[in-house]
Amino acid sequence: MTFDIGPGAKAQRLHRDDKNFHVDHEDQTETGYRRGSDVMMAFMVPGVKTTFENGATTAIPGSHLWGPDRAPRTSEAVVAEMEVTDCWVMLGGLYHAGGANITESERRLLHGFFFARGFYRGEENIYLANSAEDVLSWSPDVQKIMGYELSSPNIGFVNFKTPLQHLRGEQLDEFGDFDASQEAK
Ligand SMILES: [Fe+2]
CATH class of the missing domain: 2.60.120.620 (q2cbj1_9rhob like domain)
Incomplete structure (x- = not known):
């Protein structure tokens, strides 16, 4: 800002x-x-x-x-x-x-x-402000820091996919733990 x-x-x-x-x-x-x-x-x-x-x-x-x-x-x-x-x-x-x-x-x-x-939610609801095309054009580091990755283990998923999988239109045959390392502890 x-x-x-x-x-x-x-x-x-x-x-x-x-x-x-x-x-x-x-x-x-x-x-x-x-x-x-x-x-x-x-x-x-x-x-x-x-x-x-x-x-x-x-x-x-x-x-x-x-x-x-x-x-x-x-x-x-x-x-x-x-x-x-x-x-x-x-x-x-x-x-x-x-x-x-x-x-x-x-x-x-x-x-x-x-x-x-x-x-936590970000102050600004950037998920509504940015198009999928824009977000997918960013570097992985920027996507992560802007909140388009899950907060481990399960915060922020959409249709049982990560936000980036969703934006890429990926179809998953099955879903498992978002962060399996959490289950092992
Ligand atoms: Fe301030």
């Missing part, structure tokens, strides 16, 4: 991107980060130099560790100005917000890449 913010655009509220997944955030401020406690992460790559004036993203460092009772304050947020070659990496629990664009004519372009665990 590309965020194209023009002059006059208002700032976002501070938010956690994982709000869509109704995460029960445990307070990890004392214990330190528990690996695996997040359900998503994001990367953002600027298309132009981002500044406070053109709406650079703000965030509260360490807020991914907060429990559910601590509300974010704007005064705690810092501005992350980025050069075109920089990359923002964050966990889904980090409080952040797109800034306001107070320039006269600058557009702030930022390309975002958002990844959630395979057993």
Whole structure:
């Protein structure tokens, strides 16, 4: 997704991107980060130099560790100005917000890449947005990362086939375990 913010655009509220997944955030401020406690992460790559004036993203460092009772304050947020070659990496629990664009004519372009665990629905229903022809033209890595592969063992099948088998119109004589290794354990 590309965020194209023009002059006059208002700032976002501070938010956690994982709000869509109704995460029960445990307070990890004392214990330190528990690996695996997040359900998503994001990367953002600027298309132009981002500044406070053109709406650079703000965030509260360490807020991914907060429990559910601590509300974010704007005064705690810092501005992350980025050069075109920089990359923002964050966990889904980090409080952040797109800034306001107070320039006269600058557009702030930022390309975002958002990844959630395979057993959650994506925020955008891309399965309806992309044609079979388009999906089959992508590389196997892109097909996989865009969610056209099963999440092991059984999430996301269609007519007892994998999404790609379905899109290719494959006819299966019989079906077995999608991920037989799961049965062996
Ligand atoms: Fe966000």
